[in-house]
Amino acid sequence: GENVEQHPSTLSVQEGDSAVIKCTYSDSASNYFPWYKQELGKRPQLIIDIRSNVGEKKDQRIAVTLNKTAKHFSLHITETQPEDSAVYFCAASKGNTPLVFGKGTRLSVIA
Amino acid sequence: DTAVSQTPKYLVTQMGNDKSIKCEQNLGHDTMYWYKQDSKKFLKIMFSYNNKELIINETVPNRFSPKSPDKAHLNLHINSLELGDSAVYFCASSQAGQGVGGYTFGSGTRLTVV
Numbered sequence: 035g036e037n038v039e040q041h042p043s044t045l046s047v048q049e050g051d052s053a054v055i056k057c058t059y060s061d062s063a064s065n066y067f068p069w070y071k072q073e074l075g076k077r078p079q080l081i082i083d084i085r086s087n088v089g090e091k092k093d094q095r096i097a098v099t100l101n102k103t104a105k106h107f108s109l110h111i112t113e114t115q116p117e118d119s120a121v122y123f124c125a126a127s128k129g130n131t132p133l134v135f136g137k138g139t140r141l142s143v144i145a
Numbered sequence: 146d147t148a149v150s151q152t153p154k155y156l157v158t159q160m161g162n163d164k165s166i167k168c169e170q171n172l173g174h175d176t177m178y179w180y181k182q183d184s185k186k187f188l189k190i191m192f193s194y195n196n197k198e199l200i201i202n203e204t205v206p207n208r209f210s211p212k213s214p215d216k217a218h219l220n221l222h223i224n225s226l227e228l229g230d231s232a233v234y235f236c237a238s239s240q241a242g243q244g245v246g247g248y249t250f251g252s253g254t255r256l257t258v259v
Contacts, residue, residue, distance in 0.1 A: 133190070
């Protein structure tokens, strides 16, 4: 089955700096790659997603890139703010199977 | 209106007891899921239901039995609770098949077995 690896497990950045989180997946048939943000004690919430026919997608300060050949995708957050502090999860699916999640990255934005 | 609601939010119980967690979604989604989030925050799929039919059972002990009376509800019953069952259990739903399109998660049920 699919296996998703996520790095780093923890990340600290200064407010205003950029943060990058990277994931790799094992199943070349996977075609959907969402990112979720989970604040302390809250539910995971979808922040951005990308499908395999697209190489990059941007939404304000958040962008995701996908390299199908290398089977990796990344989340980029620019101009980080304290409210970006949370655990971020990447996930992958091939459309007929449930999402398989990475192990999460705890992002701390230091004011 | 809460899109995916779970009850109870907290559950503390003794080893060996049987307990249930309920989940309801009002989004009209066809597919519902149970995920387990352990103390290290790892989210692992347990079950997937599509229109009341079990699709995926990810090597979960048979002490765990999901039930879907209709496509808006997916409940989880756990028999003979063990210490290792302590975790946060999330229900989720999605519209377009199992893995395509965003999942909407419930607020989670924190289960503590003592």
